[in-house]
């Protein structure tokens with residue numbers, strides 16, 4: 001143990017685990033990490049973040065140097081001396097939409113025999129009600145504790161979210177265990193803790209993601225009503241968000257929601273409710289309306305290209321599911337690109353961070369190269385650099401001057417002034433520089 005820190009193990013160092021490990025080291029703890037992926041362990045061992053996330057590289061470098069953060073492929077070395085073991089492994093969608101607990105069960109079986117008596121295993125993965133018990137039974141130890149501590153960080157701002165959380169939720173039936181877990185976060189200062197039972201902790205995570213997805217689907221639907229009736233969604237959203245009962249966050253319309261969490265977590269919540277005998281029709285509707293949004297954007301893009309779908313050349317700007325991350329898992333951009341490819345269009349793409357392969361899409365290192373000969377620019381991720389795109393340079397290499405900006409990020413007036421037909425979600429078509 002360091003002077004004021006605890007010995008912590010982190011099992012699984014993807015987006016959540018790497019951030020948890022580096023931030024726990026920053027909070028003064030002595031952290032060891034393990035992952036079944038040697039590339040992730042190697043990255044941390046050599047002082048680099050295993051994923052692209054603002055500020056994470058610096059923290060990993062600082063604490064591999066301070067020796068408060070180390071990585072090893074030897075699970076025993078990492079776990080056997082740890083008083084707390086965070087499980088941060090994937091919980092993907094199973095075939096029926098419910099959370100697949102295979103990784104969690106496997107990780108629990110692996111760490112079980114190695115734990116020191118009295119250790120607390122803390123589940124940070126997003127898991128359905130009952131999973132604390134699943135972990136306990138896979139550990140197969142009666143001298144250790146299990147607690148739920150769901151994570152709410154957002155990719156792109158993960159370090160900041162971890163270090164300044166809106167709340168820390170701890171689910172345990174034993175007050176003493178909850179207090180020990182809460183103490184790990186003590187040096188964050190004055191933060192809100194929710195100490196609750198494991199089932200409520202697990203539901204807080206799912207309900208939060210389901211609600212955020214709902215808000216996005218709601219504002220996307222209102223944006224369509226604006227388009228149909230002539231309103232401007234940015235004005236409407238601002239007016240709604242000023243109501244203190246509503247608030248301004250998560251009211252930006254877009255191409256549909258996605259990413260590694262919302263799609264699987266909404267499906268898992270529906271499946272969990274189903275299994276308990278409640279038909280969560282409302283959330284099913286939210287999921288369906290998100291599919292409708294992908295389809296609507298793909299159809300609008302094909303229309304704006306102005307030629308038959310099989311002749312259309314569409315340049316997609318942004319593949320990551322949001323700015324600030326290289327993560328393309330369930331990205332709306334990829335969903336929409338897939339639909340365009342399926343319709344027979346030729347799709348090129350640029351993303352400043354992600355070069356993950358997308359079937360049928362040719363990727364370029366710059367927006368201008370992706371745009372060459374295109375009938376339409378289709379902006380799908382809100383990368384800040386897209387606000388500086390040069391409309392004249394792009395128009396000069398394109399076949400047709402048209403842009404569909406689903407993230408309200410480009411300089412719409414500038415594009416219109418250079419002869420582009422400009423369309424943004426919830427605002428209708430702009431062809432005149434003065435509008």
Ligand code: NAD
Nearest residue numbers: 012013014015016035036037089090091107125126151155
């Ligand atoms: P990820 O895929 O980025 O990382 C998971 C890591 O676990 C991988 O590196 C994988 O190799 C490793 N792993 C799998 N099985 C293992 C085992 N038996 N032992 C050791 N390592 C193992 O996933 P993530 O995005 O970090 O998500 C992890 C969990 O956290 C999920 O349940 C997710 O829903 C939840 N979550 C994610 C986010 C997010 O923004 N990504 C936010 C909050 C919660």
